[in-house]
Amino acid sequence: MPQTKKSSIHYRSIFTRLFFGILAMVVGMMVTAGFFIGNQSDAMLHEKSRQQLSQAAHSTLAEASNRVHSIVVTLQSFASTYKNSKVSNSQVFGIFTDLAAQHPTISELQLATADGKYVTFPSSPIDAYDPRESEWYSQALALSQQPAYVSDVFQFSETEFPKIAVSVPLFTEDGDTAGVVVAFVSVPKLSEFIGTIKIGQTGYAMIVDQKGTLVAHPDKNYALQRPSLDQLPVVQEVMAEKSGIDLLTLDQADYLAAYQYEPWLRWGIIVTQGVSEVEREVELLQLTILTVSLIGLAALAVLLFGFVRKIVNPIKEVQQKMTAFSNGNLSLSMQVQTNDELRQLADSFNRMTGQIGSIISKIQHVISDVKQVAKHVEAGSRRSHDVQSEVVHVTEQLSHEMDEQQTQITEIHTHVNGITQEMNRITSLMQTAVGQNLESRQQTSSASDSIQQLQVEMVKISEDMRTSLLAVSAMKESMLDISDISGMILDISKRTKLLSLNARIEASRAGQAGLGFGVVADEIGLLSAQTETATSRIQQVIAEGEKRMEHVSHCMQTTDTATLEAIQTLQQATETFTNTVQISDTLTGQFQAIDQLSTHIHQHSQLILERVDALSASALEVIGGMQQAVASNQESLSYSQQFLHDSGKLTFIVEDLEQEIRFFQTTKTPSA
Incomplete structure (x- = not known):
């Protein structure tokens, strides 16, 4: 009875140590893997958010540039028609009507001739003014390399919406200056275009000019106020004609902002997304990983219990035979039916007892010789x-x-x-x-x-x-x-x-x-x-x-x-x-x-x-x-x-x- 009790206690100790040791190693490996996967997922989501913002800024800037280029191509086509043939005011009015229908962002078109006269669609900005004194007129005639002149945001009067002028010079067949054709892009309509860009639930885009002044924003009323954002680091980077990704703080909230600058338009596109939204996605992914890990750990513990129990049973028999061996009984032998390391252990034990028996008999013969x-x-x-x-x-x-x-x-x-x-x-x-x-x-x-x-x-x-x-x-x-x-x-x-x-x-x-x-x-x-x-x-x-x-x-x-x-x-x-x-x-x-x-x-x-x-x-x-x-x-x-x-x-x-x-x-x- 004392030997059986001692063997039982030893058996339970081996089983507990083996089971909980393997379980602890598996848990440690899963925790390490989960920590690594969580960090990698955090980094991947942040990098993915940065790439999405950068792609959104690039695509938004490309779309805005394409719209402006489309307007420029249309104006150049009109300039070519005006150069090669005489166009009446009614024909000009009809062409302007088609152009306004093709480009919804155009709020007004105007043809200004060299003598100071002009034709406006749909109406004149003010009762009387000389277009030759405007910046868009003089800058269009001074173009050397650019296809058209794009002005900063301006207003003819305080009652009108802000607008941007895109002007192209007109020439006669002899190459003399005939005037300038200009398309006025409405800032509210540009804000409507910017409002269609969505990045997640909190992300949006906005346009600032080279001076740091807001040009377009999803909030039209905020865009019409044209506030100066030059105190923001991201806007300062745009003012320095740079592109990149950085953190932005607006209204006591942190945003991840991607910005790109267009030298020709003298604009900068800033696309933002709330950092809290990215962190929520990271937390959701980490929670999913934790849930899957716990379920897998529970299933692994059940399988591990049966597997360890199957391994420990032959070890119990080995322990009993070793106890008898320690009491001097070398006549016992082990019989194991499995073909694994336990079978090798039993065979080694049987060989050991046989060899020890032969060694003891030899020792008995040697003892007399050793005495001499x-x-x-x-x-x-x-x-x-x-x-x-x-x-x-x-x-x-x-x-x-x-x-x-x-x-x-x-x-x-x-x-x-x-x-x-x-x-x-x-x-x-x-x-x-x-x-x-x-x-x-x-x-x-x-x-x-x-x-x-x-x-x-x-x-x-x-x-x-x-x-x-x-x-x-x-x-x-x-x-x-x-x-x-x-x-x-x-x-x-x-x-x-x-x-x-x-x-x-x-x-x-x-x-x-x-x-x-x-x-x-x-x-x-x-x-x-x-x-x-x-x-x-x-x-x-x-x-x-x-x-x-x-x-x-x-x-x-x-x-x-x-x-x-x-x-x-x-x-x-x-x-x-x-x-x-x-x-x-x-x-x-x-x-x-x-x-x-x-x-x-x-x-x-x-x-x-x-x-x-x-x-x-x-x-x-x-x-x-x-x-x-x-x-x-x-x-x-x-x-x-x-x-x-x-x-x-x-x-x-x-x-x-x-x-x-x-x-x-x-x-x-x-x-x-």
């Missing part, structure tokens, strides 16, 4: 433990020696690094010395060149001094000639003075007759005295000039001598600088040789350092290997100890297993 093996293993473990202890001791000694070698390698590495650093510093100093020597050589070469140039200049100065000495000698000779001439002049002056004295004596002898000759003799004597004075002064000046010339000549000779000595000194300096340059070149070559030797030494030091590093790395690897070997030996020693301990436990386990094997019943008894 455990004894041999215990003896071998003891011997292995002794050998591994000795190996661990030797390995630790070897590891200690490798540590000492590693310390010596580290010291060698440190010394080699010091040598390398010293060689690097010597190389740096030698490179600095070579640079300074090269700079000194360049300065010495520059000084040698300057001295050679100075020597050339000194030679030129010496030559100039010799030329000056020659000039001074020639001047000195000229001064001597001048001194001789001055002596001759002084001698002549003395003779003239003596002659004057004789002439004065002779004049005194002559008495009165010699007065004139006496005067001449006095003047000659005075002239002779002045000449003598001037000659004496000239001789003094010449004497002083000779002294100065001798001083200058002496100075120039001294300068020439000094110049020659300076030239010799410069030659010696030049030779000295030349020797200095040669010595500098020799030093540079020696420095370069020392630099090359230093480089070779540095390279060898680097090679030694690399080899020391390699040796150090090898030593570290050996040390690591030794440490790993020590660790492995220690671990092996611990395993050996554990193995020795486990061999004793194995003997105990084998004995215990032998007692447990006796618990099983291996005689096969098939179940009903």
Whole structure:
């Protein structure tokens, strides 16, 4: 009884878990699918509404444009008839009657000629006006590319309905301007056309011009007020000559609005539909999906209950057989009639019990062998433990020696690094010395060149001094000639003075007759005295000039001598600088040789350092290997100890297993 009760409770738990688990998965899948379908339906309905609004705006604009084009084609046909043949007023009236009947949106037709006269159907707008002053007249004549001119909404008077003018120019056979034919489209009739456009229950269309003013609306009275809607974002987009779809708020209600702009007409068509109407359609679709899902879920729960119950019944039998198997009864076998996984489970259970029975019999034979093996293993473990202890001791000694070698390698590495650093510093100093020597050589070469140039200049100065000495000698000779001439002049002056004295004596002898000759003799004597004075002064000046010339000549000779000595000194300096340059070149070559030797030494030091590093790395690897070997030996020693301990436990386990094997019943008894 206790076993049956336990099996029943277990059976009900499996059934409940399986049933409600599958049901929960199905519900989750249906909820996920419903949520996804609901979102997709929402998006699809919104996108469908947008497409419908966009198509409605496009079709409405196309219909309005087609109506205007139809009016334009009719007016162009009239213009062609008017150009090719003469048309009387009665014929014009008849044609206008047919045109008004063909186009219900036309409220009035008018033919204005170039002389200001006009014919109107059905009546004149006012008592008297000049159509040539109207905008539709001037703009029609100014057309270049458009087939006709379409005006903005206007009124002739406050008592008339607003209208739109569609005008086409008229020409004669010679190509001269004959006038303009115009059709006035009534805004209320245009609102009637707009009122026929329905989008759902709340959707409607309206027309606004480029200034944001309402042109046509399903509410005619509201359209006749022509309110300005330029504050609405959608209307602002139309005023910017754009097309698209956007949200619109009117009278505290949200609308989805599609708008398109026609550049030729300068109109914008806005088609709206209430957002609440679209949301109601979405809610209706979601409610339908929910109802279908609940009905399907209820039917699926009923089918799932029977299906799960059919699956769980064989599992109950398996549970009962497993309970008997846990009590040591290996003689039971399962018989399942279905060809599914449960049949495979029963076959696997039967094979398992058979194999376990054979295994237990084999275990009984093996237990005796295991006992003997455990004894041999215990003896071998003891011997292995002794050998591994000795190996661990030797390995630790070897590891200690490798540590000492590693310390010596580290010291060698440190010394080699010091040598390398010293060689690097010597190389740096030698490179600095070579640079300074090269700079000194360049300065010495520059000084040698300057001295050679100075020597050339000194030679030129010496030559100039010799030329000056020659000039001074020639001047000195000229001064001597001048001194001789001055002596001759002084001698002549003395003779003239003596002659004057004789002439004065002779004049005194002559008495009165010699007065004139006496005067001449006095003047000659005075002239002779002045000449003598001037000659004496000239001789003094010449004497002083000779002294100065001798001083200058002496100075120039001294300068020439000094110049020659300076030239010799410069030659010696030049030779000295030349020797200095040669010595500098020799030093540079020696420095370069020392630099090359230093480089070779540095390279060898680097090679030694690399080899020391390699040796150090090898030593570290050996040390690591030794440490790993020590660790492995220690671990092996611990395993050996554990193995020795486990061999004793194995003997105990084998004995215990032998007692447990006796618990099983291996005689096969098939179940009903």
